[in-house]
Amino acid sequence: xxxxxxxSTTRSGCDAKIDSSLLHNILNQSxxxxxxxxxxxxxxxxxxxxxxxxxxxxxxxxxxxxxxMVDDPFMFGKIAACNxxxxxxxxxxxxxxxxxxxxFPTDRYPIEILKLILDGGxxxxxxxxxxxLGGHSIQDDxxxxxxxxxxxxxxxxIASNDGAxxxxxxxxxxxxxIGIAMNLAKGEESLWNTKKTVQEAxxxxxxxxxxxxxxxxxxxxxxxxxxTGFSFIGHLSEIANASQKDVKVYKxxxxxxxxxxxxxxxxxxxxxxxxxxxxxxxxITTEHQNDPIIDLLFDSQTSGGILxxxxxxxxxxxxxxxxxxxNYSVSIVGEITKREGDLLNIEIL
Numbered sequence: 513x514x515x516x517x518x519x520s521t522t523r524s525g526c527d528a529k530i531d532s533s534l535l536h537n538i539l540n541q542s543x544x545x546x547x548x549x550x551x552x553x554x555x556x557x558x559x560x561x562x563x564x565x566x567x568x569x570x571x572x573x574x575x576x577x578x579x580x581m582v583d584d585p586f587m588f589g590k591i592a593a594c595n596x597x598x599x600x601x602x603x604x605x606x607x608x609x610x611x612x613x614x615x616f617p618t619d620r621y622p623i624e625i626l627k628l629i630l631d632g633g634x635x636x637x638x639x640x641x642x643x644x645l646g647g648h649s650i651q652d653d654x655x656x657x658x659x660x661x662x663x664x665x666x667x668x669x670i671a672s673n674d675g676a677x678x679x680x681x682x683x684x685x686x687x688x689x690i691g692i693a694m695n696l697a698k699g700e701e702s703l704w705n706t707k708k709t710v711q712e713a714x715x716x717x718x719x720x721x722x723x724x725x726x727x728x729x730x731x732x733x734x735x736x737x738x739x740t741g742f743s744f745i746g747h748l749s750e751i752a753n754a755s756q757k758d759v760k761v762y763k764x765x766x767x768x769x770x771x772x773x774x775x776x777x778x779x780x781x782x783x784x785x786x787x788x789x790x791x792x793x794x795x796i797t798t799e800h801q802n803d804p805i806i807d808l809l810f811d812s813q814t815s816g817g818i819l820x821x822x823x824x825x826x827x828x829x830x831x832x833x834x835x836x837x838x839n840y841s842v843s844i845v846g847e848i849t850k851r852e853g854d855l856l857n858i859e860i861l
Contacts, residue, residue: 516583517580517583517585517588517621517625517655518580518581518582518583518697518698549563549564549565550562550563550564551563551564551570551667551670552603552670552672556672556673556674556750556753556754557673557750557754558603558672558673558737559574559598559599559600559602559603559737559738560572560573560574560599560600560602560603560605560663561573561574562603562605562665562667562670564667567667568666568667568668569664569666569667570664570665570666570667570670571662571663571664571665572600572603572605572662572663572664572665573660573661573662573663574596574599574600574660574661575596575613575658575659575660575661576592576595576596576599576658576659576661577592577596577613577615577656577657577658577659578592578595578656578657578658578814579654579655579656580655580657581694581697581717581814582694582697582714583697585625585626585628585629585632586628586629586631586632586635587632587714587718588629588632588657589628589629589630589631589632589633589634589635589636589657590632590633590635590636590718591632591714591717591718591814591815592629592632592633592657592658592659592815593610593632593633593635593636593637593658593659594636594717594718594719594720594721594815595658595717595740595814595815596610596658596659596660596661597610597636597640597642597659597661597720597721597722598720598721598738598740598815598816598818599661599738600661600663600725601720601721601722601724601725601728601738601818602671602721602724602725602728602736602737602738602818603663603665603670603671603672603725603728603736604665604669604670604671604725604728604729604733604736605663605664605665605725605729606663606664606665606725606729607640607642607661607662607663608642608643608662608663608664609642609643609644609645609661609662610637610642610643610644610645610659610660610661610662611644611645611646611647611648611659611660611661612630612633612644612646612647612648612649612657612659613647613648613649613656613657613658613659613660614626614629614630614647614648614649614650614656614657615649615650615651615652615654615655615656615657616649616650616651616652616655616656617651617652617653617654617655618651621655625655629655629657630657633657633659636718636720639720640720640722642661665729666729669728669729669732671728671733671734671735671736671820672734672735672754673735673737673750673751673754673755674735674751674754674755675734675735675755675821676734676735676751676752676754676755676757676821676848677734677735677755677757677821677823677848678757678848678849678850679823679824679847679848679849680735680821680822680823680824680847680848681821681822681823681824681827681844681846681847681848682748682759682761682819682820682821682822682844682845682846682847682848683819683820683822683827683830683831683834683842683843683844683845684739684744684766684767684817684818684819684820684842684843684845685721685723685724685817685818685819685820685834685842686716686719686721686739686767686816686817686818687716687766687767687768687769687817687843688739688744688766688767688768688769688772688808688809688811688813688816689709689713689768689769689772689773689776689808689811690713690716690717690769690811690812690813690814690815690816691781691782691784691785691811691812691813691814692769692772692775692776692780692781692782692785692807692808692811693709693710693712693713693769693772693775694710694713694782694814695775695780695781695782696709696710696775696780697710697713706775708770708771709769709770709771709772709775712769712770713769716769716815716816716817717814717815717816718815719815721738721817721818723834723837723838724736724817724818724820725818726833726837727820727830727833727834728818728820730833731822731826731829731830731833733820733821733822733823733826733830734821735751735755735820735821736818736819736820736821737750737751737818737819738816738817738818738819739813739816739817739818739819740812740813740814740815740816741784741812741813741814742788742792742812743785743788743792743809743810743811743812743813744766744808744809744810744811744813744819745788745792745795745796745809745810745858746788746791746792746810747819748761748819748858749792749795749856749858751819751821752795752848752856752858753856755848756851757848757849757850757851758848758849758850758851758852758856758857758858758859759846759847759848759849759856759857759858759859760846760847760849760858760859760861761809761845761846761858761859761860761861762844762845762846762861763798763800763803763805763806763809763860763861764805765843765844765845765846766805766808766809766843766845767843767845768805768808772808772811773804773805773807773808774804776804776807776808776811777804777807781807781811782811782812784812785807785810785811785812788810788811788812789807789810792810793810795855795856795857795858796809796857796858796859796860797857797858797859797860798859798860798861800860806860809860819845821848827844
């Protein structure tokens, strides 16, 4: 298609992220000004920054944008907005305002496509009761869209990467396989029986993580993260390293999008997912390296689910909360354990 927005870029969604190893090297070589009210910065790879305003009020800030991963401009806008808001929810915050971030090649695409993208984002912001205050746009070689989001949070109820405790149960709110499904989407017309996989992925990407944010705040969950471009293992490792803990993951409990394990083995595996496995594979020990689920654990997600570290004493109430609020089930996928050696070990059972 001449005006296909997927043709504006070679990488899409969170698959377009810069490799985490390169980012960590840059950040580790830099120093940042911090005043005493900065509660969460970039040191532990948290999903958003937190700045204290008073004893019972702090602001949460994040920014996220990327190229299209679907060919429907309106749906792309929805997905990008859901992805941006997710960082606030992962900290236990409530998003209140947002700013659009746009890169758009007006010489390649009609401006009506940009309007559809922004309309999709606006629909999600209305659902999230988050006020759009404006934004910034530039001419670019490819389409890019996302949001800078500000939220509020009680400074005593922050879910940070360094807050996990031994015995915490890992609860995941969405299935894995989005990166694989989006690779399928690029060639869907020439492939047989992929529509169900792609449509399921789009449904999950355009689903807000607001209920998970509510659960984190209500039950004072101390550690959580959203699963995006650096994969389940990558984001889990950030929690485990910051908290100085090990992890057990139950492979048979990992929820996956329809047939994405099959498609991964057939070669529909994003470049970023290969890179994630190269970067994070040394953290895992398992007797199941050839199990298709391992591919899914390293798959680059866009607008994925929230991974919560839930204390066992709160697990029953947290699961009931999700059952009451959601029309789909969350999954228990592992547990946080005591650090046994000098380096992180994520055991896949």
